[in-house]
Amino acid sequence: MRHMTNLRFIDAVAREKSIRKAAEKLAITSTALNRRILQVEDEIGQPLFERLPSGVRLNTAGELFVQHVRNQIADLARVQSQISDLTGVRRGHVKIAGGADVLRFFLPELVANYRREHNAVTFELLRQYGDAAEASLLSLDADLAFVFAPIRTTDFQVIATARQTVHCLMSASHPLAQKDVIRLRDCIDVPAVMPTGKSGVRQLLDVGQMKRNMTMNMIIESDSFEFMQNYLIHEHAISFQIPISLEPGITSRQTKTTSDIVARPFDTDDVPAGILHIGQLKGRVLPVAAAKFLDDIIHMLGHRYPDDFNQ
Amino acid sequence: MRHMTNLRFIDAVAREKSIRKAAEKLAITSTALNRRILQVEDEIGQPLFERLPSGVRLNTAGELFVQHVRNQIADLARVQSQISDLTGVRRGHVKIAGGADVLRFFLPELVANYRREHNAVTFELLRQYGDAAEASLLSLDADLAFVFAPIRTTDFQVIATARQTVHCLMSASHPLAQKDVIRLRDCIDVPAVMPTGKSGVRQLLDVGQMKRNMTMNMIIESDSFEFMQNYLIHEHAISFQIPISLEPGITSRQTKTTSDIVARPFDTDDVPAGILHIGQLKGRVLPVAAAKFLDDIIHMLGHRYPDDFNQ
DNA sequence: TATGGTGATGCGTTTTTTGCATCACCATGA
DNA sequence: TCATGGTGATGCAAAAAACGCATCACCATA
Numbered sequence: 095m096r097h098m099t100n101l102r103f104i105d106a107v108a109r110e111k112s113i114r115k116a117a118e119k120l121a122i123t124s125t126a127l128n129r130r131i132l133q134v135e136d137e138i139g140q141p142l143f144e145r146l147p148s149g150v151r152l153n154t155a156g157e158l159f160v161q162h163v164r165n166q167i168a169d170l171a172r173v174q175s176q177i178s179d180l181t182g183v184r185r186g187h188v189k190i191a192g193g194a195d196v197l198r199f200f201l202p203e204l205v206a207n208y209r210r211e212h213n214a215v216t217f218e219l220l221r222q223y224g225d226a227a228e229a230s231l232l233s234l235d236a237d238l239a240f241v242f243a244p245i246r247t248t249d250f251q252v253i254a255t256a257r258q259t260v261h262c263l264m265s266a267s268h269p270l271a272q273k274d275v276i277r278l279r280d281c282i283d284v285p286a287v288m289p290t291g292k293s294g295v296r297q298l299l300d301v302g303q304m305k306r307n308m309t310m311n312m313i314i315e316s317d318s319f320e321f322m323q324n325y326l327i328h329e330h331a332i333s334f335q336i337p338i339s340l341e342p343g344i345t346s347r348q349t350k351t352t353s354d355i356v357a358r359p360f361d362t363d364d365v366p367a368g369i370l371h372i373g374q375l376k377g378r379v380l381p382v383a384a385a386k387f388l389d390d391i392i393h394m395l396g397h398r399y400p401d402d403f404n405q
Numbered sequence: 406m407r408h409m410t411n412l413r414f415i416d417a418v419a420r421e422k423s424i425r426k427a428a429e430k431l432a433i434t435s436t437a438l439n440r441r442i443l444q445v446e447d448e449i450g451q452p453l454f455e456r457l458p459s460g461v462r463l464n465t466a467g468e469l470f471v472q473h474v475r476n477q478i479a480d481l482a483r484v485q486s487q488i489s490d491l492t493g494v495r496r497g498h499v500k501i502a503g504g505a506d507v508l509r510f511f512l513p514e515l516v517a518n519y520r521r522e523h524n525a526v527t528f529e530l531l532r533q534y535g536d537a538a539e540a541s542l543l544s545l546d547a548d549l550a551f552v553f554a555p556i557r558t559t560d561f562q563v564i565a566t567a568r569q570t571v572h573c574l575m576s577a578s579h580p581l582a583q584k585d586v587i588r589l590r591d592c593i594d595v596p597a598v599m600p601t602g603k604s605g606v607r608q609l610l611d612v613g614q615m616k617r618n619m620t621m622n623m624i625i626e627s628d629s630f631e632f633m634q635n636y637l638i639h640e641h642a643i644s645f646q647i648p649i650s651l652e653p654g655i656t657s658r659q660t661k662t663t664s665d666i667v668a669r670p671f672d673t674d675d676v677p678a679g680i681l682h683i684g685q686l687k688g689r690v691l692p693v694a695a696a697k698f699l700d701d702i703i704h705m706l707g708h709r710y711p712d713d714f715n716q
Numbered sequence: 717t718a719t720g721g722t723g724a725t726g727c728g729t730t731t732t733t734t735g736c737a738t739c740a741c742c743a744t745g746a
Numbered sequence: 747t748c749a750t751g752g753t754g755a756t757g758c759a760a761a762a763a764a765c766g767c768a769t770c771a772c773c774a775t776a
Contacts, residue, residue: 095448097411113754126734128754137406138488147742147753155488162484166477173473177449177466377688424723437765439723458722458773718776725770732763739756746749 095170101163103130104142108160112149168234168378175381184212186383191220191227192240193293195339196370198319204394208387215383223292231375237384238391242294243369251376253388256395257402258336259367260298261357263344265326271356278306278364285331286310290317294368295334302365326355336368337399367402406481412474414441415453419471423460479545479689486692495523497694502531502538503551504604506650507681509630515705519698526694534603542686548695549702553605554680562687564699567706568713569647570678571609572668574655576637582667589617589675596642597621601628605679606645613676637666647679648710678713 103120110116113131117124135141142156152160175186192201197219205217220227220236228247230236245252262276270280288310289296303309313331316322322333323341335357344357372391374380380388396403414431421427424442428435446452453467463471486497501512508530516528531538531547539558541547556563573587581591599621600607614620624642627633633644634652646668655668683702685691691699707714 096444097408100408114752123735124754125736125756129733129756132755133407138485140488140492145754149753154491158484158487158491162480165480169473169476173469174449176469177451180465180469181451425721434766435723436725436767440725440764443724456723460722720773720775722773723771725768727767728765729767730763730765732761734759734761736759737757740754742751742753744750744752746747 172381179382185214189218191222191230191236263333285313287314287333483692496525500529502533502547574644596624598625598644
């Protein structure tokens, strides 16, 4: 959309904090970009950026204006999505922020299903936890976000929640695999492959350890679920996941899988269950594509976790 | 703001329902305007207007887009108002829709007071009743609206209300002026100068007549409060107003005025009191100037009608 | 069938935007 | 202390976009 050019440019400069860098990304010369910024500032009647030797930075007026610009861009996307939906062909671009857990199996399947129906819709998946995901909603870099409790900003509108019990992963031949429910004391000396601090699972584990005043034997810390799971094939260690990130086929009931990995739930008295929130920016009207995808998410969560689901 | 040109143009065409007429208002040639419209439609990917022999008309996509355009224009005004407020000088343009009653004395005084403090703020007063005022909020032609109950759209957010008892106006020498409270039966044979149908006062009077199954002796119908009031000097008739439209100095207590006109309240068992609502478009963030003026309105209403005021 | 209204389009002119070269400024480090 | 590499700003000529005029095609109405 032509009339948005100046606005997109300002957004870009605000992000890059440099006119020259932004110009490069936008594939124009810095001089052209500079003059556009000056023109807008002239129209506004006062500067939006502070000029520093190292680049530019938004001033207070700029902060206000950039928020407005992002609203405009997002709202235009919504209207375009809504208009194209009139013709029957659903178009649009859906931006989702969430942890590695939901990005692993849950979202790929859901996105693929959606795109089978509406192949003119494109997606953007941002791997972000908690605060960062909420910030993305605020800056309109994301339409939807998956966040573990607690919610920080009051601008996060919770649409649905799913209760997720932390599970222990291990080789099927591991002694703990015989149990139906794992207690924290069972793990005390077992080598543990732990997710990194930001993830929801880790925070729940830390709460549990704190509560029982126990420390697990952490041998590896990683932010890759795949690495952690595959490591268990080689050493008799344990790892941790929540149901939504479990590989399909690995459930708490089955005893053997192709990869010989099994999952057993923690006793929730030891390690509390986490509440996964799916939400959007409060008060925002989502583009059709995003709103419909949100419906799919809710439907899938309700179907998969009927007892632990809330809307 | 330069980047809004195309949007303003589309808004204008939508209002005029004709490219040539809009072009004239915008002081450009119809060919230039036409090409801009075509360009936008091309960017959107589908037409926004139906071409008729007599001009153009918005199609469904166009309706969606124009609403978006008006939101953009209004939101830009809000941001500009907010930015200029940063420097201490409050700028902006406040648009208010209301009946002749509030336009008569209440708003002139309030606007003048406000402009004494902030002379860079300009105002626009639209004389509109009920539905029309609500529609102006919706199309963002108005920031604030005064509406008598009932509220039609769910998009009208009531900020405050003031209960208004219908008063009877008459020459001080009129026999009814001796009474403290007027009953409907007192008026049955008195020549009545009535406001026209849309006004809040008239609707209340009609309710009262219906309820008591009485018909007043209407000799004149007008939408000018000034005409009606001045007419009473020449014929011993009665007219009707609510407190907010009463000329300062004319109250229900005083016996003489310079113009020899006095006001007496109706018994509310006969003619119910009206509820004057002041409100805005639901969910909208008003420009600073409008929001602050709204504060003034509320303050004044609370001060003037302490017992009949709700917030 | 003529008329007066509508929006669309080809073409030459005017206005705006762009890119190059260059300036002024500042922090960093030899 | 002075060179260096970074920043944004600006004069000027070339490229691009927008504009206005004249004109077309269409349609309702008289």
